[in-house]
Amino acid sequence: MYVALFESSHGAVLQPLDESGLATGEARDVGASGLAAAVAELEAGHPRWVWDDTSRWYPRLLAEGVRIERCVDLRLSHAILRNSALTASSTLARSAASSWDRAAPETVELTADAALFDFDGPAQLNSAEDTLAEFALQRAAIAGAADPARLGLLLAAESAGALVAAEILYAGLPWREDVHDAILARHLGPRPAPGVRPAKLQAVLERLREALDAPTLNPDSPPELLKALARAGLIVRSTRSWELKKLTHPSIEPLLEYKKLARLLSANGWHWLDTNVRHGRFHPEYVPGGVVTGRWASKGGGGALQLPKQIRSAVVADPGWKLVVADASQLEPRILAALSGDRGMAEAGAAGDLYAGIVASGAVATRDQAKVAMLGAMYGATTGESGRLMPALTRAYPRAIGLVETAARAGEKGEIVSTRLGRSSPPPGPVWRTSQSEAYGEGATDADVSRARGQARSWGRFTRNFVVQGSAAEWALCWMATLRGTLDELGDGAWLTDSPHLVFFMHDEVVVHCPADAAASVEAAVRESAAQAGRLLFGAAPVTFPLTVAVVDDYGQAK
Known part of the structure; x- marks a missing residue:
């Protein structure tokens, strides 16, 4: 069951919908004061809520003691469907820009490296008609997609991530001033x-x-x-x-x-400290999907995606509680192994330390060399130590290196690439294309050609990493979404902050705050959720996603 939620002149309206986005009953105007009670009543039926923006609706529900299980974040979903190669022929993708479109970062024009970072767009209020029409367009785009199952998983994970972000903002990370x-x-x-x-x-x-x-x-x-x-x-x-x-x-x-x-x-x-910590909590403010690869960004001055080791000891669990800190080991290289189906690289990581496994295979002599070579392969470093090691890495793992090289060549030609679940890279802008065209026309100088080649290589570095970083972001979303559900089950009906709950996320690392007697169960849930994320994305592929997990009193003890 789907229930659309949108604002009216009196407060809020609830509208039941079917799978295709058509109304299945009368709209219900619950006003402003009756929203939380109405949502809580309907939540018992496990609907999937449909709204324009999770960050607009969910914080006010949490503030009134209401959690929801599932949602469709139309704005986040629109950004994916608008640009995905899987839905390129859909009405949604071919329609004119509207209030659902976020402002694209100007840095994408020529500076490919900057395109890996965050951007913000308008968060305009959408009417009931806009919301229902957009949902119908999205359902049609998914139904007509080249691979609806992949795309459906991505949209569900993206929307679940938005719920996680709102709950972390609400709960806050315990902090000793x-x-x-x-x-x-x-x-x-x-x-x-x-x-x-x-x-x-x-x-x-x-x-x-x-x-x-x-x-x-x-x-x-x-x-x-x-x-x-x-x-x-x-x-x-x-x-x-x-x-x-x-x-x-x-x-x-x-x-x-x-x-x-x-x-x-x-x-x-x-x-x-004075600005960001209130009543013993730091409230990280994330922007799900704020990076073109699907990674989260952050806003405000809190720096939600970075906590230096120097201050992590200030993150202290409440009395009688523990912090369960987990990070995925060497996530991006493992994602590359799974994406490419490179059995040799999968075997290198099977014992735990993928870099040590690369050394054991004879590809390189030291662990440091293995790390430098892998980072060079994923980020396009072709000079220095990384460039020297690339031929050996290519011989040892031809499918893995071939995948990123193919993505780089596509980018150099101005083509788009896609992640495992179907998020596609933005195309280079008109200035880039004009520069490429003029470099090979009459009157082009050596400087024009050199500049165009440099821009092409830069965009190739962007697309090379896009497929890996974006797929890793999808794994992390699936990890958190699965873990969120399991933590809710462990809470057995208790309110969010009275039961195990996520309090921090940083690309490939999560922190859960939980009662001390639940720590062992939480650790097991964290590990199983990571394994489940791997299965969701890659099925039975022989790639493991091991975690480093620590149950601690303060965050500083985990490193």
């Missing part, structure tokens, strides 16, 4: 007055200034720092740590230390 303050004091010194550097940061700065003979240096200004380094005979193109580590000079050690401490202060210092 006193522990966080003590961590900052240990690394930076006591909390300073506004506008004053902490004592330990200032002491490192004085050492840096002395080493560079620059008594007024402000290292927070990259141009000023580059000039000071140049005066000391250190010529670098940027102030990034990886480039600075190549240099030998008395200033490098304090400079790297300063950058590390300054990053802690700016990203998770006292201002972050």
Whole structure:
């Protein structure tokens, strides 16, 4: 059963629908005050709720003590169906842009690497007619798709992910402000007055200034720092740590230390603590589908997708509770092995450490080489150590390397590629295509040709990684969706925050907050959900997705 939910001038309207999106009964206007009770009543029948945007509706239901099992997030689903190669001939895909379309990132035009990151679009309110018409279009697109089952799984997982994101935002990650303050004091010194550097940061700065003979240096200004380094005979193109580590000079050690401490202060210092932690909880604000590959993004200043190791000890379980922290080991290489059906690579990962398995196969000599070579294969690094190792990796795992190489060649030609479940990459924009066309026309210069080739290779790197990163994001969605259902069963009817529940997610890692006596059951659920995600995506493929799981009192103990 489907039930559409949309706003009216009086509050909210509920409309039963059939599989194709046609109304099966009278619409029911429940007003604003009666929404939660009406949804709770109908939820007993296990409907799939149909609404424009989970982030608009679900938080208000959670605030009134109502959880739902399933939904169709029309805006997230529209973005997939609009661009998927599986639905390219559908009416939805061929229709003119509407309020359901998110604003595409301008960075996709020429900067392929930037296209792997997040973008936001308008979240406009849609009328009842818009909502019902959109749902009908989506159902027709799925029915006529080249592979409806794959696409249906993707849309269900995407919508379930939106529910997870809303529940994590509601529940929050347990956070000890006193522990966080003590961590900052240990690394930076006591909390300073506004506008004053902490004592330990200032002491490192004085050492840096002395080493560079620059008594007024402000290292927070990259141009000023580059000039000071140049005066000391250190010529670098940027102030990034990886480039600075190549240099030998008395200033490098304090400079790297300063950058590390300054990053802690700016990203998770006292201002972050004051702004983002309320009543012992940090409430991560995720944006499901906020990256073109399907990965989540985050909004606000909280940094929901990154918690530095320095502050993880501030994430402390409530008394009588535990944190179950799980991360998928070497997820993207395993996804590549499953996508390509490369049995040799699958066997390399069967014992646990895929990189060690690659060494054991004789493809490369060391684990570090295996990691560098695999990352190069997935991200398109063709020079240096990675480029040198690629021929050996290709000989050992021809199907896996062949898959990403094929995806890269497609991107270089301006073609799209798709993930396991059918999310497709955006095509390059008109500026890219014009640049490619003009490079081979009359009057083209060597510089035009070189620039066009560079742009083609850049887009090829994007599509090479798109198929792997996007499929890994689908695995993670299936993992969380399955785990969410099992945790609800373990809760046996208890409210979300009174039972085991997800409190954090970061690409291939989840954190569950649970009563201590349920920790063993939660750990088993986390592991089985990962195995189930693998089966959902790849059936009986001989690829394992092992987890590292820790049951801890604070997040810092898990690493």
